Amino acid sequence: MARPVRIAIGVDLGGTTIKSLAVDETGIIAARASRSTEVHAGQEQVVRNLAATVHDLIGQLGQADVSRGAAMIQPVGVGVPGVLDVDKGLVIASPNFPGWEGFPLRERLEAQIDRPVVIENDANAAAVGEQWRGAAIGLKDFLFITIGTGVGGGVVLDGRLWRGAGGRAGEFGHVKVVAEGGEPCGCGSRGCLERYTSAAALERYVLEAPLGGGTSDLKRLAIDRPDAIDPAVIAQAAATGDEAALAAYRQFAAYMGMGIAGVIHLLDLRHFIFGGGVSEAFDLFAPRLRQEVAARIYGVAIEDIHLLKARCGNQAGSLGMAHLALAAS
Ligand SMILES: [Zn+2]
Helix, strand or coil: CCCCCEEEEEEEECCCEEEEEEEECCCCEEEEEEEECCHHHCHHHHHHHHHHHHHHHHHHHHHHHHHCCCEEEEEEEEEECCEEECCCCEEEECCCCCCCCCCCHHHHHHHHHCCCEEEEEHHHHHHHHHHHHCCCCCCCCEEEEEECCCEEEEEEECCEECCCCCCCCCCHHHCECCCCCCCECCCCCECECHHHHCHHHHHHHHHHCCCCCCCCHHHHHHHHCHHHCCHHHHHHHHHCCCHHHHHHHHHHHHHHHHHHHHHHHHHCCCEEEEECHHHHHHHHHHHHHHHHHHCCCCCCCHHHCEEEECCCHHHHHHHHHHHHHHHHC
C-alpha cells in the first residue's frame, strides 16, 4: 500500500495577521486559515489566536483528507518576525512585538495545541518557501530579501538555510550602509540598509525631495496630502515616468545595490530573490538596481548575477514553515 501523503501546518505570525496553511508534501495547499494577531491584547491572547488557526486547519482537513489517505504530521511550523533563539524556542527581540523579549513562544504554543512546534525567523521561512514552491526552485545558493515595513533576509547555502552560530543569520536589513550621521534604526544602531530601502524610506525620499521645476504630480500630492504617499502610489507614479518617483527608486537602488554587492563579494552568491510589498514594483526598480550592483562589483560579471522577483507572495512564510515542519517530522 502506498505511504499516505503527509500534510504539515505552516503558520506566519505577522504583526497584524496570522496566516496559516495546511500543505501536503508535494506543496499543494489543502486548507487555509487566518485571524487577527491582536498584539495589543498581550502574549497569551496572541498564543490563543495562533492555536485557534491551527485548530481551524485541523477541523477543516477532517474526514475528506483522511479518507484519501492523507496523514497530518505532528510538528507545526511558526514563522516569527524578529530575532529568535530557535533552539530554545524564544523570541529575543521583535519590533512588531514590543515586550516579548525572552518570551517562550514555542513552549506556550505547544501547551495549547498539544503538538511540537518549530519556530523560525519569518524571512528565513519565506526563503525556504520560495526555494520549495517559488522563484528559487532548483537554486542551491541564494539570498532572499523581503522589503516592506522592514528589510529582512534569508540565506540559503548549498541547498540549506544558513542559520549562523545562533540562528540569527540573514539580518540583511541591518547591514550598515552609512558610516556617519545615518538614520536611526529600530535595532538601536544607525545607518542600517533597512532605513534606506524600506517602504518608509521610499516615502521619505518623496516627501523630502525638492520641488524642482514642479512637474511631478507625486511631489505635489506629497505637499498637499503627505499621508497619501505609500509604496503603491509611488510605484504607480514611477510607472508613468513621474520624476520624484523615479528619483526615489534611484536612491533606493543605490543603497540596495551597495548591500547586494557586499553579499556578492562575501559569499559569491549569484541569485537574489525579492519579496515583500515594496517588491511588487520589482520591474520598476530592477533595471536601475542592476546598474547599481554592476558599478560596485569586482571580479564577477553582472551577466552572472540574477535578480528575481519572488513568486509565493504573502504565502512564502507559511509555505516555508510547512516545509520546515515536514523536515522536522
Ligand atoms: Zn538596524
